[in-house]
Amino acid sequence: KNEVEQSPQNLTAQEGEFITINCSYSVGISALHWLQQHPGGGIVSLFMLSSGKKKHGRLIATINIQEKHSSLHITASHPRDSAVYICAVNLNTDKLIFGTGTRLQVFP
Amino acid sequence: EAQVTQNPRYLITVTGKKLTVTCSQNMNHEYMSWYRQDPGLGLRQIYYSMNVEVTDKGDVPEGYKVSRKEKRNFPLILESPSPNQTSLYFCASSLSRGWPYEQYFGPGTRLTVT
Numbered sequence: 001k002n003e004v005e006q007s008p009q010n011l012t013a014q015e016g017e018f019i020t021i022n023c024s025y026s027v028g029i030s031a032l033h034w035l036q037q038h039p040g041g042g043i044v045s046l047f048m049l050s051s052g053k054k055k056h057g058r059l060i061a062t063i064n065i066q067e068k069h070s071s072l073h074i075t076a077s078h079p080r081d082s083a084v085y086i087c088a089v090n091l092n093t094d095k096l097i098f099g100t101g102t103r104l105q106v107f108p
Numbered sequence: 109e110a111q112v113t114q115n116p117r118y119l120i121t122v123t124g125k126k127l128t129v130t131c132s133q134n135m136n137h138e139y140m141s142w143y144r145q146d147p148g149l150g151l152r153q154i155y156y157s158m159n160v161e162v163t164d165k166g167d168v169p170e171g172y173k174v175s176r177k178e179k180r181n182f183p184l185i186l187e188s189p190s191p192n193q194t195s196l197y198f199c200a201s202s203l204s205r206g207w208p209y210e211q212y213f214g215p216g217t218r219l220t221v222t
Contacts, residue, residue: 004150030208031208033208033210033211035211035213041196041215041216041218042213042215042216043198043200043213043216044213045210045211045212045213048208048209048210050208086150086151088151088211090208095153095166096141096153096211098143098150098151098152099150100148100149100150101150
């Protein structure tokens with residue numbers, strides 16, 4: 001079993017829909033990252049959080065440390081949000097472990 | 109502009125021919141690392157470096173070497189590439205170690221070994 005599990009693996013949506021991507025982990029962590037990988041391959045850091053909730057534009061990330069669970073929400077989705085979203089966790093060391101990603105396609 | 113650069117972006121080579129993928133960051137970051145990304149497996153760490161002259165193995169170090177002679181550069185060396193090293197490679201950096209910082213990724217290097 002992977003230490004970081006994401007769901008769903010694939011997600012399609014119509015423009016304007018509210019989207020949720022989930023990440024569960026089974027180890028103690030010091031922080032959790034949400035990353036975005038566009039079709040061209042480049043990876044961008046969206047959020048890093050260790051508690052609570054963060055918001056940036058239409059993106060919201062939450063984490064529940066007790067439940068070992070995080071969610072990434074996209075409000076008013078747009079075709080340019082189409083990408084692979086990757087959850088990664090910092091163990092209580094310097095090590096970073098990645099989920100396998102959620103492929104999101106938003107259609108006009 | 110703060111960035112991590114990698115070269116080359118694309119490389120096709122043959123088994124056994126030594127190659128180096130360069131990585132450079134302009135943010136004075138202490139921590140640098142190399143990852144490979146394969147379908148269905150996600151990103152896996154190859155090597156990382158806490159600072160100049162300090163490197164350590166990640167999860168999949170076999171067949172790779174690294175060096176950190178200068179703070180800004182962290183090249184990945186494949187002494188004798190094999191087809192199972194065909195992958196998408198990313199270099200990343202962050203401010204420091206010991207506490208998680210935002211990761212900055214390079215644009216990726218797609219390597220094919222025939």
